[in-house]
Amino acid sequence: MKRVLILLLALCAATAAFAQGGAKTPVELRFTVWTGNEAHLQMLNGIAAKYTAAHPGVTVKFDTIPYDDYPQKLVLQLAGSNPPDAGWISEANAPAFVAAGNLADLTAAAAPYDLKDFSASATELWRKGSAIYGLPFSTSPLVVIYNKKLLAAAGAKTPSELEAKGQWTWEAFADLARTVKAKTGVYGFQTMDGSGYSDNLWATLVPMIRAYGGEVWNGKGVSTLDRPEAVKAVTLLHAMIYKDKSVVPPGEQADFFAGNAAMTVSQISRVSKLVGADFQWGLAKLPKGPAGDAQVIGQAAIVAFKASKNAALAADFAAFMTSKENVAVMTRFFPPARVSVLESESFTKGNPNIPPEAMASVVGAALKVGKILPNHPNFSEIDLAARACFDRLWRPDADVKSVMAAAARAVTPLLK
Amino acid sequence: MKRTMRRSAIREELFGYACVAPQLLGFLLFVLGPLVMVFVYGFQSRNLLTGRVSFAGLANYRALLGDPLFFKSLKNTLVFTLGLVPLNVAASLLLSLALAGESRVNSFFRTVFFAPVVTAAAAWAIVWKFLLQGDQGVVNQLLGVVGIAGPNWLLDDAGAMAAVIVTRVIKNLGMNIVIYLAAVTNLPHELYEAARIDGASAAQRFRTLTLPLLMPTTIMISIITMIGSLKVFDHIMLLTQGGPSNATMVLVYYIYFQGFKVFRTGYASALATILFAIVLGLTFAQWRLGKRLSYQEE
Amino acid sequence: MSRAKALRAAGKGLSVAALSVAGLPFVFPFWWMLTSAVKSPGDVFGRLSLLPSKCRWDNFAEIFSYQPFARHYLNSLCIAAVVTAATILLASLSGYAFARVRFRGRSALFLVLLSSMMMPAEVTIIPNFFMMKQWRLIDTHVPLVILGVFGAQGAFSAFVMRQYFLSMPKELEEAARIDGLGRLSTFARIILPLATPAISATAILTALDAWNSFLQPLIFINDLNKFTLPLSLNNFRDAYGSPVWHLQMAATAVSVIPILLFYVCAQRKIINAMVFSGMKG
CATH class of the missing domain: 3.40.190.10 (Periplasmic binding protein-like II)
Structure with a gap:
């Protein structure tokens, strides 16, 4: 029984040490997503690998939370002691998160990446005053x-x-x-x-x-x-x-x-x-x-969380993910909110499973006239x-x- | 001599405190402390999403009085308890009487009825959710064999409540059977012999001997089952999530709903305070009842 | 005479038949879980079949690659073991003191213990969350262990232990004292070994309670690697959140079978332990 007690104490000590450690390099950013699709995760990991190459010591771990539990689990994690650093948020929950004040302003981080390229309608939901709290990576029509x-x-x-x-x-x-x-x-x-x-x-x-x-x-x-x-x-x-x-x-x-x-x-x-x-x-x-x-559009953006222990890095990664090149990569699954990408061939040819005509006549056409799904604080x-x-x-x-x-x-x- | 007596008494006391301290301090810190906090939170406006906290006075309790879903959850809790407890108690009593006595058949069926007790509640709920799917569901296909068209259990108000109650009864019945069995085994044989000689029928013996003799056990089982029925979180969460149309929204699930789904932790704390008051009331009732019964026994 | 015999046999047959019908909803879920565990995704739904048309053993391999299921299994086992061991240690100590040691405030303190026995964990989960946040223990197994040990089940265990110690003859302790044993060694060497029935009853109930726990892991655990078994079972879902039934059934079967086998092997002991705790509780 003594042994058990020692075990218990060791467990406490181990977890305490875990919570304390890891302050210095290397940094692992935790990024929450709602997809569990292997192909999607592979693509995301590819982008993260590029970031790691440019920023040695920084790695990104994508954490899947099922869509139905997503806002709830995310809030629980943000309120807890081990908040994620960045993640996806869908249009439905955008007003709530923007108003709650737990998202980081990405204006500065995104400055090098041509913010004006995002269509105004696509970023409307994510702006409050002069700040922008989310960078849309997907404007995907139904x-x-x-x-x-x-x-x-x-x-x-x-x-x-x-x-x-x-x-x-x-x-x-x-x-x-x-x-x-x-x-x-x-x-x-x-x-x-x-x-x-x-x-x-x-x-x-x-x-x-x-x-x-x-x-x-x-x-x-x-x-x-x-x-x-x-x-x-x-x-x-x-x-x-x-x-x-x-x-x-x-x-x-x-x-x-x-x-x-x-x-x-x-x-x-x-x-x-x-x-x-x-x-x-x-x-x-x-x-x-x-x-x-x-036509109806679903939208999702990448955000960085204020509670992150590496907030600046998280914001930087969020901006990096929605750079022109990476948005072009993501068109494979997610139609872009960047005008330059939308008008380029990387959009129509982005998804190898869909013929370019269909991308233009279905997805592109729907995007032009579509209205976003309902959302509310x-x-x-x-x-x-x-x-x-x-x-x-x-x-x-x-x-x-x-x-x-x-x-x-x-x-x-x-x-x- | 006297002094050593006193010293040993003090040592005895210290030993006693040392023995109970670890557990009681834990209770103080992790149960009673939080209980006080929940009471305090009930007077606050708290939001998990924004992290904002402010004093709200009685606002949560006033909101509660105007919240139809709160009353619905109370009613559902009552329906759930009133459905579950009698069913559970009656079934476990009958089965324990049927299974009393040592035989291979009885031992086999005891194993059968107890098996769900050792099964994780989550596993149990998941399997039943699967069995209770609409027309494709196994339960409805089986009912179809005997010519009954079952409802879409988990999407029908009454069906969902019935399903939640029955599957929960099946899950925990074995425990009560076992408790009853212990009591049934200890029933005085002489009395039954005497009654038989007097010409009492089986039904009479059941009514005049078995039921009264088992009454303390029945009351204990009823209370344990009743309090257990107030804590049905995982079962509801995994089978119905309180649906359809909040038909299975019971108080514990509503606490979770308010606190962790729409993030109103202050309001949820007020709800938790109500749940605590209910449990306290039941515990007190049990205590009074137990006292009266034990006096009767003496 | 032979007619009476025949009647009795018929009655017996009838009661076995009745018990079998009553037992159906108790065993059928297990049967269905086991057979669905080896069905292919397409076979899980569709025409009712009591046996799978073809056994797809791959399901069992797949559940371990789909998510760290083995890890989740181990997490649950460890948590249940630690909670059970700690509970027995604390509950037997306090149960003994409440039964046999004289100290002031004993009955009042016992009442405190009893009150926590009835308390649903849901009542205090919100303050517990903020507490664990303050101590930076969210997303660790520590809250699961702590709340497991000090929750209602811990109080119940202490109660069962106390009732058992009360029923033991006082002469044992007196004899030990005459032999010159101290209080603690009397407890550890004489009393505790005699309390095995109570200990095994509380151990089984506590382990089951910890094994079953759902709300606390749901609230306190985020990291997939730290999931417990109940969370894991609920997490066999596809990329868009719909349950992957065939894997869920396979995983459920894997989670249930060992416990069920253990139960069937040790059932007499387990049921005796339950009877015992039932009588006392």
């Missing part, structure tokens, strides 16, 4: 990825063909999904990453709602989820899931990337999952609605409250109108 093999088996036209004819609407989208289900028995549509009813709720709802002329909340602090446009859009989605049964429903597993659904809404970073797929696939913009073309709470309301939508007999009204009632007080 796109429709489709399985050519399944669509051909169903004898249906592809989204791209419909798009070329100007017939690519959400109604057409629903028809396509229904046809696939009827003809092949396979689901026509899987929501983003299969989690469009919970973690990716907004990526499911927003494209349709906006195409129908609606919005989730307005600038005056009122949720507009109960307006007729939004209700109409969501009614279509609900009918697809429960009447047509053409969408992978909540609580079921059928993966687009494994060939078990004909279409999904996603971002081009996911295309790397299709390498080696046993089917041909294509990309299309989001369908239009009664209100016209409504109080996003975490809004998100959780809305999800709780929308849970009631995911059943066959749901009354869409009253669910939407309840969601609007729940969200509006949180917008204050």
